[in-house]
């Protein structure tokens with residue numbers, strides 16, 4: 001039995017409690033499970049939160065985030081936090097995306113028409129989750145897309161996101177053959193399969209398209225370019241915008257969250273913060289309110305390529321125009337001249353935007369702009385983004401965020417090399433680098449490493465200086481031991 005089966009069953013049978021625990025919910029009783037779903041009822045976390053109920057998912061998130069359950073409920077009700085948790089994704093371990101919770105990272109996986117298969121995608125999923133991705137997006141555009149997605153959802157303890165237009169395009173001959181009914185069919189199928197959040201490019205309007213002619217790189221979002229092509233071909237408005245309520249009706253039934261796509265995000269530094277980008281962002285704010293009228297959870301996608309001096313403005317405008325819905329950004333890359341190293345160019349921007357208030361950072365791998373990432377590229381991207389998100393958590397003083405840094409620093413000063421490796425974001429790499437010059441077990445307690453050698457190790461010399469004045473390391477050892485309990489208790 002999956003973790004959430006009994007929770008969902010309870011809500012379906014009407015046994016849910018409002019905050020304070022006195023009054024129970026009034027959902028009419030039906031028999032069934034998540035798979036049989038909600039018969040059209042609103043199953044979204046936001047819907048329950050707005051009626052005062054603290055769901056099991058909210059309790060689970062509160063524990064993970066070291067927050068009060070009531071705070072989680074009120075943030076979800078307000079729309080400032082989302083818990084992407086489709087009722088059909090039973091083995092999901094619920095997590096939250098929002099300003100009050102820790103900064104999250106997403107890893108994109110999925111095949112293309114030219115590369116990859118199910119085993120390779122599951123390997124990427126494993127790498128992504130193992131190294132700490134909080135969500136994954138299956139961006140498959142080739143092969144048997146539903147089969148790959150099912151395998152990913154079944155194997156994933158983290159929320160799975162998709163971009164439904166990719167599958168819709170695979171079902172037609174040309175982009176202009178797309179119709180809203182086909183899109184809705186795909187959206188509904190994916191919702192029934194258990195997709196937790198979907199990127200919907202409903203904010204790209206026909207009147208925005210001329211703005212991109214001034215750009216160097218035009219439209220770099222696949223979804224954005226497809227919608228622009230469709231609108232120009234048919235001389236009609238975006239059908240996702242015009243039928244947005246229909247999508248909300250599907251989303252609330254299965255509790256799918258919107259990731260409102262930034263189809264006009266800038267694709268190079270020269271195009272950053274332009275008219276096209278901001279025109280779309282304003283429409284995303286309008287759509288956020290519409291989704292909230294249905295109690296559907298929303299996050300807003302953001303750029304892209306932005307120089308460091310324009311990053312804060314991005315967050316400020318998103319918060320103002322999109323009513324503080326969680327901001328989910330791709331990077332941003334802060335320079336354009338380092339293909340092969342864009343996990344670094346973008347992690348710099350990601351750390352900054354996370355610090356200013358973005359809630360989730362979509363990773364960029366070293367392969368960005370060059371090819372489909374392999375499992376090792378996925379690892380490099382995830383680690384770069386764990387660093388960025390953690391830097392943001394420290395700068396925002398999130399509860400308990402610094403404990404692991406302090407524990408690792410004690411391990412470092414006390415020359416507990418094994419603990420230092422264990423507490424690292426990538427223990428295998430840290431150990432392998434130490435072993436390169438000093439492989440013997442003896443050196444795992446040595447009071448130096450190969451960087452400065454035994455005579456010049458400043459931390460060892462500090463300990464000697466302290467010993468000269470009669471101090472030992474007992475206090476540091478005690479604090480280290482206490483922190484280890486805290487960090488290990490919190491899952492390391």
Ligand code: SF4
Pocket residue numbers: 447448449450451452453456457458459460
């Ligand atoms: S030798 Fe240098 S780098 Fe190595 S532990 Fe000592 S101070 Fe740090």
